[in-house]
Amino acid sequence: MLEIFLGLYIFMLAAFVGYGVIKGVPALLHTPLMAFTNAISGISLVGSLVAAGAHYNNVSTVLGAIAVLCATINVVGGFWITDRMLRMFKKQDPKADAAGDAAS
Amino acid sequence: MISQVETLYLIASFLFILGLRGLTAAHTARRGLIFAELGMGFAIWGTLIHPDIMARFEIAGFFETYKWILLTFFIGSAIGIAISALIPMTRMPERIALSHAFGGLAAALVGVSEYYREQVVAGHMDHTTMGAIGFEVLFGGLTFTGSLMAFGKLSGLIPGRNITWPLQNQSNILMFGGTFVLLVAVTIDPSNQILFYAMAAMPLLLGILFVAPIGGADMPVVITLLNSYAGLAASATGFALDNNVLIIAGAIDGASGFILSVVMSKAMNRSFRNVLFGAFGKVDEEDAAMAASGGERVQEASVGDAAMLLSGAGSVIVCPGYGMAVAQAQHVVGELAEILEANGTQVRYAIHPVAGRMPGHMNVLLAEAKIPYTSLMELEEINEDFKNTDVALVVGANDVVNPAAKHNPASSIYGMPVLNADLARSCIVLKRSMRPGFAGIENELFFAPNTVLTFGDAKDTLTKVVEALS
Numbered sequence: 001m002l003e004i005f006l007g008l009y010i011f012m013l014a015a016f017v018g019y020g021v022i023k024g025v026p027a028l029l030h031t032p033l034m035a036f037t038n039a040i041s042g043i044s045l046v047g048s049l050v051a052a053g054a055h056y057n058n059v060s061t062v063l064g065a066i067a068v069l070c071a072t073i074n075v076v077g078g079f080w081i082t083d084r085m086l087r088m089f090k091k092q093d094p095k096a097d098a099a100g101d102a103a104s
Numbered sequence: 105m106i107s108q109v110e111t112l113y114l115i116a117s118f119l120f121i122l123g124l125r126g127l128t129a130a131h132t133a134r135r136g137l138i139f140a141e142l143g144m145g146f147a148i149w150g151t152l153i154h155p156d157i158m159a160r161f162e163i164a165g166f167f168e169t170y171k172w173i174l175l176t177f178f179i180g181s182a183i184g185i186a187i188s189a190l191i192p193m194t195r196m197p198e199r200i201a202l203s204h205a206f207g208g209l210a211a212a213l214v215g216v217s218e219y220y221r222e223q224v225v226a227g228h229m230d231h232t233t234m235g236a237i238g239f240e241v242l243f244g245g246l247t248f249t250g251s252l253m254a255f256g257k258l259s260g261l262i263p264g265r266n267i268t269w270p271l272q273n274q275s276n277i278l279m280f281g282g283t284f285v286l287l288v289a290v291t292i293d294p295s296n297q298i299l300f301y302a303m304a305a306m307p308l309l310l311g312i313l314f315v316a317p318i319g320g321a322d323m324p325v326v327i328t329l330l331n332s333y334a335g336l337a338a339s340a341t342g343f344a345l346d347n348n349v350l351i352i353a354g355a356i357d358g359a360s361g362f363i364l365s366v367v368m369s370k371a372m373n374r375s376f377r378n379v380l381f382g383a384f385g386k387v388d389e390e391d392a393a394m395a396a397s398g399g400e401r402v403q404e405a406s407v408g409d410a411a412m413l414l415s416g417a418g419s420v421i422v423c424p425g426y427g428m429a430v431a432q433a434q435h436v437v438g439e440l441a442e443i444l445e446a447n448g449t450q451v452r453y454a455i456h457p458v459a460g461r462m463p464g465h466m467n468v469l470l471a472e473a474k475i476p477y478t479s480l481m482e483l484e485e486i487n488e489d490f491k492n493t494d495v496a497l498v499v500g501a502n503d504v505v506n507p508a509a510k511h512n513p514a515s516s517i518y519g520m521p522v523l524n525a526d527l528a529r530s531c532i533v534l535k536r537s538m539r540p541g542f543a544g545i546e547n548e549l550f551f552a553p554n555t556v557l558t559f560g561d562a563k564d565t566l567t568k569v570v571e572a573l574s
Contacts, residue, residue, distance in 0.1 A: 015356075034327070038207065049152065068210075070213070086137060
C-alpha cells in the first residue's frame with residue numbers, strides 16, 4: 001500500500017517538473033520536442049526487456065519481445081530523427097546578417 | 105544488485121530532465137539530446153542486469169537469456185533508423201503519429217504480459233498492481249489504435265474528412281464509461297480473465313471511434329493528446345512494475361503532450377473540454393452557408409505582378425501554412441528569400457501555432473530549407489509588425505490569416521488569434537484554387553482591396569517568381 005503512494009508522489013513531482021521545464025520550450029522547437037519525448041517514452045523498453053529476458057513463460061517472452069521491438073523503434077528512431085531536425089536549425093549565416101539583424 | 109539497478113535508474117532520470125532542459129533553447133538543444141541519449145543508455149544497462157534477468161542468466165547462460173532481446177533490439181533499431189533517416193520533413197506528423205502507435209502498443213503488451221505472468225500462471229495478483237496494469241492497457245490500447253487512425257488520416261490512407269454517425273459523442277462517452285467500469289471490476293477481482301481481456305479489447309475500439317470523427321486540420325490537437333496518453337501509458341507501466349524511471353519518463357511525456365494540447369487548443373480558440381469531447385472538426389456544416397462575400401471579386405495577379413510587388417518591397421513577411429508542406433514549397437521559399445535579402449529586403453516568417461498538422465511543423469520545414477531560425481517569428485512576436493510591412497506573402501495558409509476571426513462574431517473562427525496579414529501594405533496570397541479552408545468559411549482577406557491572389561501550385565508559382573527575379 002505504501003509503495004503505490006511513493007509512486008504517486010514521484011509521478012506528481014515528475015509531472016510538475018516536466019510541466020515547468022517544458023513550458024520553457026519555444027514554439028520553434030515543438031516538433032523536435034514531440035520526437036524527443038517520444039524517444040523518452042520508449043522507456044517502456046525497460047519493462048519489455050525484463051519480460052523478454054527473464055523467461056517467466058512463453059507468452060510473456062513473446063509479448064515482451066514484440067514490445068522490445070516497438071519500443072526500440074521509438075527510442076532509436078526518436079533520438080535519430082530529433083537529431084536530424086535539430087541539426088537543421090541554424091542561426092543567421094554571416095552573409096545575411098546585414099539584412100537580417102534588425103529582424104532578430 | 106537491486107541497488108545497482110536503482111542507481112542506474114536514478115542517473116537516467118536525472119539525465120532525462122537535464123536533457124529536456126536543453127531543449128528550452130535552440131543552441132543547447134543538441135547537447136540536451138545527448139544527455140537524454142546517455143540517460144536512455146543507463147536505463148537500458150540497469151535493466152539488463154535486473155535481478156529477474158540475472159536469475160535467468162545464472163541458469164541459462166548469455167545466449168539463451170539475451171537472444172530475444174538482442175534480435176528484437178537489432179531489428180527495431182534498423183526499422184527506427186530507416187524510418188527516421190528516410191522520411192521527408194513534410195511527413196513528420198505521420199512519423200510522430202506512427203511512433204505514438206508503437207509506444208502505446210509496447211505499453212499495452214507489457215501490461216498483458218504482466219497480467220499473464222502474475223495472474224494466469226502464478227495465480228495471484230494484488231489489487232494495486234491490477235489497477236496499474238488496467239490503466240496501462242487502457243491508455244496503451246487507446247493510443248495504439250487512435251494513433252494508427254491519425255496516421256491513416258494524415259497519410260491519406262483513410263479519408264481525412266470527419267466521419268460522423270448519429271449519437272456519436274454519446275455512444276463514445278458511454279463506451280468509455282463502460283471500459284472504466286470494467287477496469288474497476290477487474291481491479292476488484294483480478295482473477296476474472298474474461299473481464300480483463302474485455303477491458304483490454306475495448307480501448308482498441310475506442311481509439312478508432314474517437315479519432316474517426318476528427319478532420320485533418322484538427323490533427324495537431326489529436327497528435328498532442330495521443331502524445332500525452334502514450335506518456336500516461338508508460339507511467340502506468342512504471343506503477344505496475346514498481347519502476348521509478350518509467351514513472352518519471354512517462355510523467356514528463358504526459359506533461360509535454362498536455363502542454364502542447366493546451367497550446368494548440370488556445371491557438372484554435374477552443375476550450376480544452378471542447379477538444380477532449382470530440383466536438384472539434386464539426387464547425388464546417390454551419391458555416392458553409394455563411395459565405396458572406398459571395399458577390400465580391402478577388403484581384404488576380406500574374407506571376408510577373410507578384411514578382412514586381414516583391415522586388416519593390418523593403419520588408420516581406422512570409423505566412424506559411426499546410427499548403428506549403430503539401431506543395432513541398434519550403435525550399436523555393438528559401439531561394440526566394442535569399443534573392444530578396446540580396447536585394448536588401450528584410451524577410452521574416454510569421455509562424456501561427458496551428459499552421460500545419462502538428463506543433464512546430466512549419467519551423468522544421470523552414471529550417472530544412474536552411475532558413476535561419478532567428479527569422480522565424482511566433483505570432484505574438486511579429487503580429488504588431490505587419491502594419492509596417494510592405495508585403496505579406498501567404499503561402500498555403502488560409503484560416504490562420506482570416507481577419508474575420510478578429511471582427512466578425514458570426515464566424516466560427518471568431519476569437520481565434522490570427523496573423524495580421526491584412527494589415528500589411530499589400531498582401532500576396534498563393535492559392536491552388538478558390539476553395540475555402542478547413543473551416544469551410546470564406547476568407548475576407550482574399551477580397552480586401554490590398555490583396556492579390558496568384559493561383560496555382562505554390563511551388564510552381566514561387567519557382568517562376570524566383571526565375572523572374574534572378
